[in-house]
Amino acid sequence: MMLFGKKKEIMPEIYSEDTCQSCTEKTKRRFEEGDHVYGAGMQCKKCMSSKTLVTAIYGEYPEEDKH
Amino acid sequence: MRTRDDRVRAEIKKLCSGADDQEISKIENILEAATALNLIYKVVRHYYLMGKRTTSMFILVQLQMVMPLLLEEAEALQKAISAFKRGQPIGDGIGPMVVGKMMFGKEKKLAARETIYSEDEYKGRKLYLLKAEGPAGTVGRPGEAITRLVGDLGIKIDTIIMIDAALKLEGEKTGDVAEGIGVAIGGIGVEKYQVEEVASRFNIPIYAVIVKQSVQDAITVMRKEIADAFEKVTNTVYSVIEDKTSEGQSAMVIGVGNTIGVGQ
Numbered sequence: 001m002m003l004f005g006k007k008k009e010i011m012p013e014i015y016s017e018d019t020c021q022s023c024t025e026k027t028k029r030r031f032e033e034g035d036h037v038y039g040a041g042m043q044c045k046k047c048m049s050s051k052t053l054v055t056a057i058y059g060e061y062p063e064e065d066k067h
Numbered sequence: 068m069r070t071r072d073d074r075v076r077a078e079i080k081k082l083c084s085g086a087d088d089q090e091i092s093k094i095e096n097i098l099e100a101a102t103a104l105n106l107i108y109k110v111v112r113h114y115y116l117m118g119k120r121t122t123s124m125f126i127l128v129q130l131q132m133v134m135p136l137l138l139e140e141a142e143a144l145q146k147a148i149s150a151f152k153r154g155q156p157i158g159d160g161i162g163p164m165v166v167g168k169m170m171f172g173k174e175k176k177l178a179a180r181e182t183i184y185s186e187d188e189y190k191g192r193k194l195y196l197l198k199a200e201g202p203a204g205t206v207g208r209p210g211e212a213i214t215r216l217v218g219d220l221g222i223k224i225d226t227i228i229m230i231d232a233a234l235k236l237e238g239e240k241t242g243d244v245a246e247g248i249g250v251a252i253g254g255i256g257v258e259k260y261q262v263e264e265v266a267s268r269f270n271i272p273i274y275a276v277i278v279k280q281s282v283q284d285a286i287t288v289m290r291k292e293i294a295d296a297f298e299k300v301t302n303t304v305y306s307v308i309e310d311k312t313s314e315g316q317s318a319m320v321i322g323v324g325n326t327i328g329v330g331q
Binding site (some may be wrong): 008011012014017031033034035036037038039055056057058059060061 | 142146153154155156164167168171201202287288289290291293294297328329330331
């Protein structure tokens, strides 16, 4: 009987969500060092505006780890 | 508590000369998580060695019974270190995230150490928005800030609304939003006392909007379920403002929690 078996460590995928201030398009991308919520985001892919804002940073776990 | 914070900060500054305030706050958070991990290690070792020395099975059985919970906590702390290192928002940061959005683009004034506030208008109501200064890893000093603003500066507040993460019970859903009354703030009780003291002195009702999550969720990188609760929390806050205040009155909205990775 294994009493203290080590569970496989599940790490989340971290994403940043940019919202364009011109066309309100939301873009989900991988988190990059230096990103912070309400900081400047990447260029909008739809309208090419550089006025984007990081509106969320979150981690997504695989389905089986959700509780 | 303040002496401890100051001492830790001074030691970090001494070790990492040249690091900016944001980096120092990250290191402070990492150190706090590492200290908690070390404490778990020492307690487990204590029970293990005591069980061996006394050849008492019961001491070891006690350890075995709490081991799954300790392991869960230790794993969460380990993950928290990685989130702090990269400056990613944690589950506890949902309150500052909501208030940060409300404050965005407005003038920010210092209310207390590492704590800022902005003024806004909403449907004829004056809003005072308060949160820790991000994106550094700090919870600020909301108790001190409210004492200064309401008690010392004499700002008239008719309602206080606090947004915070709250511990969910097993079986409850992460990211569920609940509305209630009273001071929603954790810690050792100093901040809670300060807010309650001002509220009772000036007869201000306090309402709370909370986002349910586990201890693990609160200290590790913000889960999508919690980030998704953002809209619902914002709508709830505005509906509380509309319900509990009338035109011409004022409300203070406080985003409680660690604001790491969340600006304003």
